[in-house]
Amino acid sequence: MKKRVLVVDDDPKHLLTTRDLLELSGYEVAVHNTPFRTTEIVQTWKPDLVLLDVNMPGLAGDRLCGLVRANGNSRNVLIMLHSSNDEESLRESARHFAADGYICKGDIAGLRRKVAAALGC
Amino acid sequence: MKDTIRDAPRAGELICSREAISPMMRVDTVVDQLFRKQQKETLALVEHRQVHGLAMRNKVFSILFRRFGFELFGRDPIIAVAERNPLIVDEKQPLEAVLDLAMQRPLADIYDEIVVVDGNGHYQGLLSVKGMILAQGNVLANSVVQQELALTKAREMKKISEIKSQFIAHVTHELRSPTNAIIGLAELLRLSPEGKLTPEMEKQLALLSASAVNLRAIITNILDLSKIEAGRMEVRSESFDLITLLDEVAETTRVLLAGRPVAVRVVTAMSELLLDSDMIKVRQILLNLTSNAAKFTEEGEILLRVTEERGAVLIGVTDTGIGIRDTDLEKLFVAFTQLEDAQTRKHEGTGLGLTITRQLVHLLEGTIAVHSHFGQGTTFEVRIPRQSGEREKRL
Numbered sequence A: 001m002k003k004r005v006l007v008v009d010d011d012p013k014h015l016l017t018t019r020d021l022l023e024l025s026g027y028e029v030a031v032h033n034t035p036f037r038t039t040e041i042v043q044t045w046k047p048d049l050v051l052l053d054v055n056m057p058g059l060a061g062d063r064l065c066g067l068v069r070a071n072g073n074s075r076n077v078l079i080m081l082h083s084s085n086d087e088e089s090l091r092e093s094a095r096h097f098a099a100d101g102y103i104c105k106g107d108i109a110g111l112r113r114k115v116a117a118a119l120g121c
Numbered sequence B: 001m002k003d004t005i006r007d008a009p010r011a012g013e014l015i016c017s018r019e020a021i022s023p024m025m026r027v028d029t030v031v032d033q034l035f036r037k038q039q040k041e042t043l044a045l046v047e048h049r050q051v052h053g054l055a056m057r058n059k060v061f062s063i064l065f066r067r068f069g070f071e072l073f074g075r076d077p078i079i080a081v082a083e084r085n086p087l088i089v090d091e092k093q094p095l096e097a098v099l100d101l102a103m104q105r106p107l108a109d110i111y112d113e114i115v116v117v118d119g120n121g122h123y124q125g126l127l128s129v130k131g132m133i134l135a136q137g138n139v140l141a142n143s144v145v146q147q148e149l150a151l152t153k154a155r156e157m158k159k160i161s162e163i164k165s166q167f168i169a170h171v172t173h174e175l176r177s178p179t180n181a182i183i184g185l186a187e188l189l190r191l192s193p194e195g196k197l198t199p200e201m202e203k204q205l206a207l208l209s210a211s212a213v214n215l216r217a218i219i220t221n222i223l224d225l226s227k228i229e230a231g232r233m234e235v236r237s238e239s240f241d242l243i244t245l246l247d248e249v250a251e252t253t254r255v256l257l258a259g260r261p262v263a264v265r266v267v268t269a270m271s272e273l274l275l276d277s278d279m280i281k282v283r284q285i286l287l288n289l290t291s292n293a294a295k296f297t298e299e300g301e302i303l304l305r306v307t308e309e310r311g312a313v314l315i316g317v318t319d320t321g322i323g324i325r326d327t328d329l330e331k332l333f334v335a336f337t338q339l340e341d342a343q344t345r346k347h348e349g350t351g352l353g354l355t356i357t358r359q360l361v362h363l364l365e366g367t368i369a370v371h372s373h374f375g376q377g378t379t380f381e382v383r384i385p386r387q388s389g390e391r392e393k394r395l
């Protein structure tokens, strides 16, 4: 069975490219364009990995990370921050909100490599 | 404090009177000048530009108007009743030093005028002690005002520089989003099913990707420079494998070559080399060097060579590009400096790469060196401690 990746981001261009790139790498991908209802989708669709943008209107992705985790059923889902923020601040956020890692937007090789490493394929 | 000394006036600038009379002038004539017509306080007695004494109103008065004084001295030369050892200072002496000397005099003489001479001992004029005290008060007041101004200015500059770094952080972030979108979309096009792209389109796409990746690197450099300038660049160590990082850097470098016939290879006998350092900064250092190598090499190869040394790793980035003249080597690390003539320049860039690289290397407590043969190629060599930054310091 294909591994599932959920991408949450308010930028439709980014959702489009990330979905296509990950599908071409052989994953099943769902996209969601707002932080709201993310915890719900994680529970029902049960992704193996969630990629969260950091700067989203309403709720910052790094805080959303904690909310998703707080939900009993999704405590073990892998979460990575995926953002245009500079790498050093992304590293800090990932540390601070106990995400499983971070991926810099625009680093396509990094996206492929880190997703593959996280999902073990 | 330095300001106070530099701004303090010199004796020559405070002269209150340049008048002089001959030491041989008759006492009664002088008395006329001092008491009747001109009400002068003090007159200098000068002959052939040499100072012989001072005729001071209060002192002359106390001699002459004692009983018979005027009768006794009236026809004598004024020198007979003058002060013959006045305080004499050089015109270049600073105010404070002159005041010090003046105040060391006996109480009765403290307010006596002071004679100013030039370097040859020639008479220049008189200083009044009261005038000097006033002047000194002004200097002190000024220096307080100046310090206050300097402080306000420093505070303003700090605020402006904070606004500047915030602005740069904001702008670079805004620039990154569309740049990343271009990189992603170009990659998707490149992955189009076999046969959909003509060879011509593939070439154009490689250039598009390379330009976007390069733009992204420039944005990172600008943000880095601003952080370094603001002293906000921190070192965070983590354990990582340098060989993996070198492979990753080699991959990015290949994109930058946009199809030019240059091979990029990592040369090492090791399969793994663990470093305890700031991975983001090590990557930035290497990418800056390989992006230069890629920029200035038309064909041949770019080698990333790594060797171990005691407590450090040595990474060499060698290219077979245009090379650098010996005379240009020292200009390399100066911000915004590019060796090519601005008018005829063939290569893009901001001239920040090496400046930032060197700063980052120093942050990691490492060193950087360069060797080059003009027309043949260049090697940059970076030495980085295997452990650097906070983790080591915490131990």
Ligand SMILES: Nc1ncnc2c1ncn2[C@@H]1O[C@H](COP(=O)(O)OP(=O)(O)OP(=O)(O)O)[C@@H](O)[C@H]1O
Pocket: B218, B221, B288, B292, B293, B295, B296, B319, B321, B322, B323, B324, B332, B337, B338, B339, B340, B348, B349, B350, B351, B352, B353, B354, B355, B378
């Ligand atoms: N490998 C190299 N071969 C030949 N010349 C080089 C090499 N590396 C640097 N230079 C020269 O040094 C200059 C400064 O390099 P630096 O990396 O600081 O700036 P840049 O590459 O011009 O711009 P930027 O890196 O900011 O995009 C270059 O413009 C080039 O003239």
Ligand SMILES: [Mg+2]
Pocket: B288, B291, B292, B349, B352, B353, B354
């Ligand atoms: Mg450069």
